[in-house]
Amino acid sequence: MKKVLLIEDDLVLQNLINEYLQEYNYSCSAFSNPMDALELFQKNPDDFTIVILDLGLPNMDGFDLFKKLKKIKNIPIIISTARDDIGNKIYGYELGTDDYLSKPYEPRELVLRIEATLKRYNKADSLKIHDLSIDINSSRVFLSGLEIEFTKIEKEIFLLFINNLNNIISREDIVKKTSLNEDTKNRTVDMHISNIRYKIDDNSKEPKYIKSIWGIGYKFFYDN
Incomplete structure (x- = not known):
């Protein structure tokens, strides 16, 4: 029910x-x-x-x-x-x-x-992006069939990206829309993004998922 x-x-x-x-x-x-x-x-x-x-x-x-x-x-x-x-x-x-x-x-x-x-x-109970599979209902994320173990903050940020595909998300938005402390520094946000990139096998120099937007933040791009 x-x-x-x-x-x-x-x-x-x-x-x-x-x-x-x-x-x-x-x-x-x-x-x-x-x-x-x-x-x-x-x-x-x-x-x-x-x-x-x-x-x-x-x-x-x-x-x-x-x-x-x-x-x-x-x-x-x-x-x-x-x-x-x-x-x-x-x-x-x-x-x-x-x-x-x-x-x-x-x-x-x-x-x-x-x-x-x-x-x-x-x-839209599931989403497939390259080698990533996202179960929308359970918020579980898989890379090539293996579940990714995100920290709480990493998962919040990742799901924020998924809910805003192809939209630029500023570092300020990441802080406001997750459970990060309000005084979190930009470099801390960048560190979390770096950890997420590592876990989803993304290369910051040639990204296929998360693109850095200079001076603003990030964009998770999805070409369908």
């Missing part, structure tokens, strides 16, 4: 969504406190299939929670909110939300959005 992590502080709406999802064979863990939801997700990220996230939450803004969840696992997230202004929508899509649903809405529409989002994810 597909399991939904629902983070919604309106308890009436939370109960309504919870009951409706169960009618469509979704298991739902519902929270009004974002810290409780984050704690559970940190312990068991692979238990969940998708997140439904309100933005107006107590103790933590929904966008901040969005970024924390994505750092833990690249899970599909649908924003469900009363913030229907274009600025919030643009920011949500810039962060990588899979859908943005403005309240009020019918629960049936939410189910349809969930189904459409999961269908897109299920179509």
